[in-house]
Amino acid sequence: MVTFRVEVRYLPGVEDPEALTVRRNLKILGYNSVSDVKMARIYDLIFENEKDALIQVEKLARDLLSNPVINSYTITKTGE
C-alpha cells in the first residue's frame, strides 16, 4: 500500500467563500486577533501498489480534484 496526499488550495487573489465565512464568524464571535483565514482540502489516495500510481495521482489531481482556473495543488507521498 502507498498513500499520496493531494493538497488543493485557492490561487492567490481568488476569494475562498468558505474561508470568508469562517473569517466573518470569527469577527462576530469576537476573535479580532485573527487577521486572516486560509483553507485547503486534503485528499489521501491509498493505492494497492505503487506501480504507475504517481501518474494516476497527477491526472486525478489535475482533472478531478481541482479546477485549474481557481485552484493550485501539491502532491506528496506520505507513507508505505
Add this chain to the structure above:
Amino acid sequence: MVTFRVEVRYLPGVEDPEALTVRRNLKILGYNSVSDVKMARIYDLIFENEKDALIQVEKLARDLLSNPVINSYTITKTGE
C-alpha cells in the same frame, strides 16, 4: 504574524460523504487501483501576534471548526 494550522478529519468508523463520492467517481472513471480515499480540511489561522493565540486556536478548533462527535483535529504552528 504567526500561523496555526488546524487539520480536521473524520473519526475512524465515521463515513465521510465527500470521500465516499470521490471513491465512487474513481471507480466509475476506471481508477480501480485506488483502494481508499480519506479527506481532511485545513484551516490556516493567521494571528497578528502570538500572545494567547494558541489558547484561542484550541477553543476555535474545538467549538467552531470541528464537531467532537464525528471529527478529530490536530493543531500545528506552521510559520512566523
